[in-house]
Amino acid sequence: MAKILIVDDDSQILTVFSDFIRKMGHDTATAANGREALQYLDEHQVDLMLLDIIMPEQDGIGTILELKRMAKRPAIIAISGGSRTLEPDFIQSVVGALKIDNFLQKPVNFNDLKTAIEKALLSSY
Amino acid sequence: MDQTLKILHIEDSQADFLLIERHLRQQGLNARCTRVDSMAGLAHALADEEWDLTLSDFSIPALDFYDSFSRIQASAPDLPVILVSGSIGEEQAVEILKLGVWDFILKDNLKRLVAAIERSLVESQERTLRKAAESAMRESEYRFRSMFDNAPIAITIGRINDGRLSDVNKAWLQMFGFERDEAIGRTISELNLYIRSNEREDLIQRIQQSGQIVNRNVQLRRKNSEILDVLYSAELIVLNGELYLQAMMSDITERHILEDKLRQSQKMDAAGQLAGGIAHDFNNILQVITGNAQLQLMDNEKHGVGGRYLAEISKAVDRGASLTRSLLVFCRQQPMELKTFNLNDLIKETHKLTTRLVTEEIFINLKLCDQKLDIIGDTSLIQSVLFNLVTNARDAISNHGSITILTKEELLTGEFIAAHNGTSPEGKFAVLIVSDNGCGMDDTIKTKIFEPFFTTKEVGKGTGLGLSMVYGTIQHMGGFINANSEVGIGTTFEIYLPLTNTMKAVDDTIEKRKIASGNGELILIIEDEEGVRSSFAHILTIYGYQVMCSHCAEEGIKLAEKYESKLKLVIMDMVLPDMNGLETAGELARFAPDLPILFVTGYADKKFNQQKTNTCILRKPVHPLELLQQVDTLLKKSLVEKGTANNGKNPDS
Numbered sequence: 001m002a003k004i005l006i007v008d009d010d011s012q013i014l015t016v017f018s019d020f021i022r023k024m025g026h027d028t029a030t031a032a033n034g035r036e037a038l039q040y041l042d043e044h045q046v047d048l049m050l051l052d053i054i055m056p057e058q059d060g061i062g063t064i065l066e067l068k069r070m071a072k073r074p075a076i077i078a079i080s081g082g083s084r085t086l087e088p089d090f091i092q093s094v095v096g097a098l099k100i101d102n103f104l105q106k107p108v109n110f111n112d113l114k115t116a117i118e119k120a121l122l123s124s125y
Numbered sequence: 126m127d128q129t130l131k132i133l134h135i136e137d138s139q140a141d142f143l144l145i146e147r148h149l150r151q152q153g154l155n156a157r158c159t160r161v162d163s164m165a166g167l168a169h170a171l172a173d174e175e176w177d178l179t180l181s182d183f184s185i186p187a188l189d190f191y192d193s194f195s196r197i198q199a200s201a202p203d204l205p206v207i208l209v210s211g212s213i214g215e216e217q218a219v220e221i222l223k224l225g226v227w228d229f230i231l232k233d234n235l236k237r238l239v240a241a242i243e244r245s246l247v248e249s250q251e252r253t254l255r256k257a258a259e260s261a262m263r264e265s266e267y268r269f270r271s272m273f274d275n276a277p278i279a280i281t282i283g284r285i286n287d288g289r290l291s292d293v294n295k296a297w298l299q300m301f302g303f304e305r306d307e308a309i310g311r312t313i314s315e316l317n318l319y320i321r322s323n324e325r326e327d328l329i330q331r332i333q334q335s336g337q338i339v340n341r342n343v344q345l346r347r348k349n350s351e352i353l354d355v356l357y358s359a360e361l362i363v364l365n366g367e368l369y370l371q372a373m374m375s376d377i378t379e380r381h382i383l384e385d386k387l388r389q390s391q392k393m394d395a396a397g398q399l400a401g402g403i404a405h406d407f408n409n410i411l412q413v414i415t416g417n418a419q420l421q422l423m424d425n426e427k428h429g430v431g432g433r434y435l436a437e438i439s440k441a442v443d444r445g446a447s448l449t450r451s452l453l454v455f456c457r458q459q460p461m462e463l464k465t466f467n468l469n470d471l472i473k474e475t476h477k478l479t480t481r482l483v484t485e486e487i488f489i490n491l492k493l494c495d496q497k498l499d500i501i502g503d504t505s506l507i508q509s510v511l512f513n514l515v516t517n518a519r520d521a522i523s524n525h526g527s528i529t530i531l532t533k534e535e536l537l538t539g540e541f542i543a544a545h546n547g548t549s550p551e552g553k554f555a556v557l558i559v560s561d562n563g564c565g566m567d568d569t570i571k572t573k574i575f576e577p578f579f580t581t582k583e584v585g586k587g588t589g590l591g592l593s594m595v596y597g598t599i600q601h602m603g604g605f606i607n608a609n610s611e612v613g614i615g616t617t618f619e620i621y622l623p624l625t626n627t628m629k630a631v632d633d634t635i636e637k638r639k640i641a642s643g644n645g646e647l648i649l650i651i652e653d654e655e656g657v658r659s660s661f662a663h664i665l666t667i668y669g670y671q672v673m674c675s676h677c678a679e680e681g682i683k684l685a686e687k688y689e690s691k692l693k694l695v696i697m698d699m700v701l702p703d704m705n706g707l708e709t710a711g712e713l714a715r716f717a718p719d720l721p722i723l724f725v726t727g728y729a730d731k732k733f734n735q736q737k738t739n740t741c742i743l744r745k746p747v748h749p750l751e752l753l754q755q756v757d758t759l760l761k762k763s764l765v766e767k768g769t770a771n772n773g774k775n776p777d778s
Contacts, residue, residue: 010413020419023423105408106412107408107414107445108412108416109415110415
């Protein structure tokens with residue numbers, strides 16, 4: 001069982017992702033933005049983060065940059081549905097530059113999400 | 126007269142001259158007289174001074190009167206000349222007056238002289254004034270004529286009572302394509318310019334009501350039947366007591382076309398911004414829907430309950446996601462994901478989904494050809510095109526009906542492609558035909574169906590974006606679309622997409638290559654375009670290289686010389702403001718002959734020979750992955766070569 005932190009500004013998304021991931025057998029926590037996520041990470045051990053890229057307060061990219069400074073950081077799956085973030089070039093450069101584990105586009109099919117989570121957890125152990 | 130008159134006196138007798146001068150003084154005329162008695166003297170006098178009047182004797186031995194008179198006329202045509210002579214016959218006097226001599230006085234009867242002088246002076250003054258006025262008039266006439274002729278606005282002057290044109294200017298002739306003599310004396314109706322039969326009556330009526338017409342939009346026909354949008358102004362003028370209509374026209378056809386285009390592009394921008402703005406939120410909503418549907422599906426499975434409806438929800442979400450994507454591509458907010466695929470396979474895969482779009486009373490007939498139809502495109506956008514066309518076909522069918530989806534391969538000629546506004550080269554095309562036996566469209570609707578926001582559906586039932594999205598998508602993929610329709614019979618859309626062997630296949634292998642990262646190698650970028658420079662620097666830095674930048678060759682060479690020992694590679698634009706790429710490479714080779722160089726160029730430059738193994742060329746736009754790949758290849762090659770070179774030098778080591 002892994003600890004997975006879900007970060008998204010949409011509360012319905014937090015609920016539906018949490019429900020699914022708990023069904024997968026993992027423990028979940030949620031944060032509404034990057035700042036909350038970083039606060040949570042200060043106090044808790046997290047294996048994987050599902051991180052929305054476009055959020056108020058602190059967006060996903062900023063959060064990842066902060067995370068990179070941490071000695072031991074969780075695996076990251078970035079998720080977004082914005083128009084700019086749909087560009088293949090942008091995705092490639094984000095995945096490459098930030099060394100994140102995967103990038104998914106909303107709406108995400110849960111079969112794909114499951115595969116991505118399993119892969120990310122596998123590589124982070 | 127209060128001013129001293131300057132009188133030139135042509136007279137051979139000094140005595141007569143003095144006599145006449147004294148007579149004038151006695152009569153109270155304030156005059157200064159000067160005598161000449163030769164042609165040379167006359168010429169000098171005329172050249173040196175301005176005279177008010179000339180008195181002239183008729184018979185002077187050294188000077189013939191006719192000669193001297195014509196001389197005066199030549200240099201001062203308005204100078205009054207009075208003949209003062211001893212004896213002259215009546216016939217000769219008449220002849221001389223006819224020549225233009227102002228008056229004639231006998232020397233032995235000088236009583237009339239002063240009066241003659243005064244009258245001549247008054248007349249001369251009047252004549253000068255009249256001439257000035259005439260010349261001013263001529264000048265003004267010339268000016269207005271030239272303005273009329275050369276005005277950029279078309280102008281006509283036509284008689285009100287019969288409408289005949291009495292004058293037209295060059296701009297008008299040019300605008301309507303007539304020769305001058307074809308137009309003058311004819312009426313606009315005879316020239317067949319009016320498109321509306323009662324246009325002239327309307328214009329005349331309006332001008333009689335309000336005295337003028339200002340900037341009225343009128344459509345008129347050119348001689349070659351082209352229709353012009355004209356801004357028409359007119360007013361009434363009176364010429365020789367008759368009423369005329371002076372009309373001015375400017376051609377605004379082009380402006381109307383541009384305005385239409387601008388409106389279209391503003392619509393597209395608005396749609397783009399809207400799409401870009403809602404994409405994020407919309408995808409979030411879709412996420413919530415599909416996520417919950419999938420969760421419910423899992424619960425159902427656990428309890429052994431079917432999930433048919435939930436599966437349908439998931440499928441609808443897929444369609445929604447593909448709709449946002451195609452809207453973003455259509456509004457150029459997002460690039461297409463091009464790949465090679467078989468159109469027939471895609472249609473088969475999509476068939477199930479398309480059948481869901483229609484009611485049971487509508488039958489979808491699939492007639493796919495046997496050949497493989499490999500095209501390059503975005504699969505989800507082509508699906509979206511199919512959904513759009515099928516939805517439209519469904520809406521055109523009121524009860525029962527059928528929709529046929531047919532594919533075939535066709536060899537198209539350049540003319541056919543050009544006639545349909547296609548841009549691909551001639552060759553084999555995949556043809557996708559979607560036809561229905563619905564209500565069809567009339568011609569007016571048909572001309573508008575591809576316009577953004579045009580819809581015949583009720584409010585809330587159509588966005589008016591579907592077909593224009595189809596149009597845009599197909600165009601982006603190098604193809605074109607053709608619509609045929611007849612009211613009551615049905616509509617057929619034909620989509621032509623170039624087959625892969627027609628289009629140059631895109632290299633999708635790059636996507637599959639592994640991205641190589643650097644290890645702090647120093648790379649110099651010489652590129653004058655800031656955007657390109659910074660994007661290269663950005664991507665290389667992200668991938669672990671160290672980067673220096675320069676905007677010109679001179680500075681680049683200096684940097685290279687300074688950091689020669691650490692520098693591993695140069696990326697350089699072929700065209701630089703101060704030196705071309707090859708020259709710059711030559712300069713670099715002086716101190717770093719083995720330095721690998723990666724050229725980038727915006728031109729399809731055939732002159733470039735890849736003579737050296739440590740150079741390579743990339744054409745703009747350069748894909749970031751391609752850049753990284755080439756950088757990696759060149760660096761590895763250079764390492765191997767260095768190794769061999771060192772081995773050669775030190776066989777023992």
